[in-house]
Amino acid sequence: MFHSHSELQTETWAKTLARSLKPGDVVALEGGLGAGKTAICKAICKELGFEGTVNSPSYAIVHEYPHNPPIYHLDLYRLKTPSDLCDIGIELYTFSNGITLIEWPQMAGDFPLNITYNVKIEIISENEREISWFSSH
Numbered sequence: 001m002f003h004s005h006s007e008l009q010t011e012t013w014a015k016t017l018a019r020s021l022k023p024g025d026v027v028a029l030e031g032g033l034g035a036g037k038t039a040i041c042k043a044i045c046k047e048l049g050f051e052g053t054v055n056s057p058s059y060a061i062v063h064e065y066p067h068n069p070p071i072y073h074l075d076l077y078r079l080k081t082p083s084d085l086c087d088i089g090i091e092l093y094t095f096s097n098g099i100t101l102i103e104w105p106q107m108a109g110d111f112p113l114n115i116t117y118n119v120k121i122e123i124i125s126e127n128e129r130e131i132s133w134f135s136s137h
Contacts (some may be wrong), residue, residue, distance in 0.1 A: 002131045003124075010036050010129055011043040017117070017133070023069040026114050028105035031121030036129055041073055042118065044101060054115035056103065061088055070098035072125045082109035096135045 004010040021027070021044070029037040038056040045054045050067045057063040057075045065071040072093040079085065085108055093100045094114040105113055115136060122130040 004036075004129045004131060005032070006127055007036070007039055010039060010040065013131060014040040014043035015047040017082055017119075018044040020119075021048070021099050024129055025116045026094050026100040026117045027111065027119060028102050028104065029119045029121065030104070031129075032123055033125050035121040036122065040121070041051070041101045041103070043072075044099075047098065062093065064119065072096070072098050072100040073103075075103040076107035077104040079107045082107070082111045085111050116117040 001112065002013050004013060004126075006090045013063055017027070019132065027044070028096065029040060031037050036127040045065060047065065048071060050065050050071055052065060054065070054073065055063070058077060061075060062075040074088075074090075074093060076085075090108075090111070090113070091108060094102075102113060102115075105115065117135050122132075124130055
């Protein structure tokens with residue numbers, strides 16, 4: 001568990017996680033609104049060398065960032081049912097040779113997402129977060 005006292009500390013932690021990622025990894029990020037899921041995704045993409053803009057894909061559901069390996073950033077918050085995952089071709093992302101970052105993975109229900117890292121962010125206060133994670137490696 002990591003206790004962050006600032007967005008900068010959270011970003012530093014995320015960059016450390018990014019250095020352990022390899023093609024095919026799927027990172028699931030759980031936490032309430034404003035917990036820092038997108039900030040972690042931004043830091044991971046930056047550490048991996050992606051220089052473009054990283055925004056939450058809330059309305060598009062999926063953003064694909066051209067990189068080697070490709071980075072896929074999904075936000076499942078707006079899904080109405082887990083069966084909607086088939087409509088977006090979820091397996092193209094979670095069983096790929098890219099690195100997939102999934103915000104709100106709990107919206108997938110029991111659908112298999114091939115998750116390799118689970119990250120849970122708990123809001124303690126405006127600037128504090130407790131981040132826990134585990135790997136299925």
